[in-house]
Amino acid sequence: MTVAEIEQLFDITYDRISSxxxxxxxxxxxxxxxxxxxxxLIVQRYRGVxxxxxxxQSEKRIQDLGNLVRYKTYTTFLPGFLPNSYTVTLPNTxxxxxxxxxxxxxxxxxxxxxxxxxxxxxxGQDSRQLVREINHTELDTxxxxxxxxxxxxxxxxxxxxxxxxxxxxTDGTYQPTSYTIGYxxxxxxxxxxxxxxxxxxxxxxxxxxxxxxxxAVQQAVKSTGDDRxxxxxxxxxxxx
Numbered sequence: 717m718t719v720a721e722i723e724q725l726f727d728i729t730y731d732r733i734s735s736x737x738x739x740x741x742x743x744x745x746x747x748x749x750x751x752x753x754x755x756x757l758i759v760q761r762y763r764g765v766x767x768x769x770x771x772x773q774s775e776k777r778i779q780d781l782g783n784l785v786r787y788k789t790y791t792t793f794l795p796g797f798l799p800n801s802y803t804v805t806l807p808n809t810x811x812x813x814x815x816x817x818x819x820x821x822x823x824x825x826x827x828x829x830x831x832x833x834x835x836x837x838x839x840g841q842d843s844r845q846l847v848r849e850i851n852h853t854e855l856d857t858x859x860x861x862x863x864x865x866x867x868x869x870x871x872x873x874x875x876x877x878x879x880x881x882x883x884x885x886t887d888g889t890y891q892p893t894s895y896t897i898g899y900x901x902x903x904x905x906x907x908x909x910x911x912x913x914x915x916x917x918x919x920x921x922x923x924x925x926x927x928x929x930x931x932a933v934q935q936a937v938k939s940t941g942d943d944r945x946x947x948x949x950x951x952x953x954x955x956x
Contacts, residue, residue: 720912729933743908753931780924789896796883806880827898832890834868846871
């Protein structure tokens, strides 16, 4: 839907519930409400809450969030803080290119794989290796355990720390030659002050756009503090 269509849907839904008795909102205020609703709904759909399906648990979820999935492959690494570690910096254009560039902002990891400088006997190419996310609490113990440490024929460890850093950790006998990550990126924000024909939510499905508007209206009605409208906010909250 376009910016004009989204704003019209917001206004009609809001006015119908409040019967014109609640205060109005400017385009900038409605934009804030819509963006909060969009991000909250994406996080909810990614995680799965209660009986709600999580990311890629159904075709609907794939369609809801599929346009936010992006892949990136790194072939250049910097030395990490930990021994035998190799680091890459996760994308965040909001930091790298300024406060308004939402084009590539890493949010959630959904896929990881790596190649290492050990040749595959069948193909003669660098071997593909599984990436195992590991937390700092178990890291030292796992590195000292032969049966669990990151051997070349098994997997490579990965952890996360400051400055948007992913560190790949080996046992010292091999090095990563590439690292591919699939991730859910932050959605592009909606701006109701943009041209009316501008696509409002280019990153999510049409059905999900309507659910975002419902959640935004729900928050708008709640902020009025009028208890008479509570049944209507409960009705709006029943999104799939």
